[in-house]
Amino acid sequence: MTRVEAIHRAIRDIYGAVLSPDDWSAALALISEAIGAHKVVLNEAGADAAGLAVSIGVDPVNAVRLRREFANRLPDWIKAIPVGTSLRQSSAISDADFRRLDIYNEVVRPEGGFYSIVAPLARSPRRQVHFLVGRELGAADFSDADLDAANLIVPHLMTALEVQSHLAAADLRAQTAFDVIAxxxxxxxxxxxxxxxxxxxxxxxxxxxxxxxxxxxxxxxxxxxxxxxxxxxxxxxxxxxxxxxxxxxxxxxxxxxxxxxxxxxxxxxxxxxxxxxxxxxxxxxxxxxxxxxxxxxxxEPDSPLSPDLGVLGTTFQLTRREVALASLLVRGTDLEDAASQLGIGIGTARGYLKRILAKTDTHRQAELVSLLLRAGMQIVR
Incomplete structure (x- = not known):
């Protein structure tokens, strides 16, 4: 397979991975072939969630260490790379200085690697994404052709991850809507x-x-x-x-x-x-x-009515006994039966009703019931 063919296949699989996240490893394998790398890392970190973290050719323990270094001790030379730009490590820092960095001693050296190309794909207070390809210790540095291949692939990675982010947000909105409707x-x-x-x-x-x-x-x-x-x-x-x-x-x-x-x-x-x-x-x-x-x-027009008594009491400043009477009236109970169920006299019930009418600014029992039904309707369970 020629390099051009490898790049085209890598780009195709990058967009395929947007819809099938399990395919990211296969896409990274093609990226590795297109650039001539031994190791590939795609690391996304957000303020609200861990984000995407996928790699090939990297020991899982070292992948976790690298993720930690990117989150907590990102080297200044990587911070200085503009978003969307691929940069050879050797273009930014000498080999001797690189060997003194924490990221080398904590991750790269235990992994048996050395030279790399790094590209920041996103950088904001809430989300950072880095793309990294590396070679094993003793291998030659990346060539200009290798860097050109990375520069062709990086814009597609950025677009694919942005689409994936929008899809994830849409999924969340849909799930939230379903939860409410349920x-x-x-x-x-x-x-x-x-x-x-x-x-x-x-x-x-x-x-x-x-x-x-x-x-x-x-x-x-x-x-x-x-x-x-x-x-x-x-x-x-x-x-x-x-x-x-x-x-x-x-x-x-x-x-x-x-x-x-x-x-x-x-x-x-x-x-x-x-x-x-x-x-x-x-x-x-x-x-x-x-x-x-x-x-x-x-x-269902004839479904049993069950107004929210707490809402009625708070909205209209009704006492506990006034709420009890109001809830019976809403259910269609006449005043005499309501008084009997509450264990009070009809005169006391009329007194409660008079105060309820005053607090709700209504004048007739039918008008009161209509208002209480609207105010106390339980929209969700």
């Missing part, structure tokens, strides 16, 4: 262009498990009744069409997307499930979000 007290279903579910949160899974109204499997979102299924799938298809790439992008950007609503009938006495269908625009996010083209929000 806790919502409403059913959420993401579906792809084929109308197949790609993500179902726990609340939707519970609704589907009842087999009444909403039906789910790995390939289909459906309803218990055929006519409801047809309505639902028409609405889902309309959401997918919104993503048609032939649509003028400016139109898509300014067009207000109103949800389409469907109703999935259930067995009496249960009320129908209310489903809102909307297109989902996902940019720069990986995993399931990449496939999603629409989202279903499934509401």
């Amino acid at each position: 806790r919502l007290n409403v059913g959420v279903i993401l579906f792809d262009a084929a109308l197949c579910p790609v993500f179902v949160n726990p609340y939707a899974e519970v609704l589907a498990a009842r087999g009444d109204g909403l039906l789910l499997n790995s390939r289909t979102v459906a309803a218990a009744r055929h006519s409801d299924t047809q309505d639902l799938r028409r609405a889902m298809a309309a959401a997918v069409v919104w993503h048609d790439i032939s649509r003028d992008s400016r139109e898509a950007a300014i067009r207000r997307v109103a949800p389409t609503r469907c109703y999935l009938l259930r067995e009496s006495p249960h009320l129908p499930l209310v489903v809102s269908v909307m297109p989902l625009c996902v940019i720069d996010v990986v995993s399931e979000w990449n496939l999603a083209r629409g989202v279903l929000f499934v509401l």
Whole structure:
């Protein structure tokens, strides 16, 4: 294989490793061949995480030592190299001075190496990346041609690592979104262009498990009744069409997307499930979000109400007894029954209600209940 062919293969595998991190070792092996090195190290360190650390031809113990030296005692001659520039060690420091450095005595000498080419790939307070190729002790220094090969490869390493960093951030954002959606007290279903579910949160899974109204499997979102299924799938298809790439992008950007609503009938006495269908625009996010083209929000109108009592008390400065009465009224209990359950007289209950109305700036019990439902609604579990 010629050097040019080796460089091309190395660059190809560098970008392949972005999507398959386990392939970084194979990519470094090709870099080693292209530059004529015996050892290759790619070391990334960040303020929040250890980052990428991969090497070939280096003893694992010495790789850890090198990582520590780069993090804590980086030589000044490496600090002076501009980001994106490959530099021969012998161009920056004499062999005699190099032998006196901690990094030589702690890592390079135990590893049996000497000459190297070093390139900083990123340098900021939060992230530093260094690329290093080395030769064994007794081998000749790197030539100009070797340095030229490194200079051809380094820009691609920088680009690949930047892409990998963006993908990792996108993964984190996606995971955070999934964690939030999983806790919502409403059913959420993401579906792809084929109308197949790609993500179902726990609340939707519970609704589907009842087999009444909403039906789910790995390939289909459906309803218990055929006519409801047809309505639902028409609405889902309309959401997918919104993503048609032939649509003028400016139109898509300014067009207000109103949800389409469907109703999935259930067995009496249960009320129908209310489903809102909307297109989902996902940019720069990986995993399931990449496939999603629409989202279903499934509401259960007759689900038991359980307002957050702590929120009600703090928001409206209600006493413990006032909160207890308010929570019963929100659940539909009339004032007389509420007084009985609390073990108080109806006159005392009316006094509590009067104070609650004053604190919430409401005038009728129905208005009060509506306000308390909105204020105390538990959005997440």
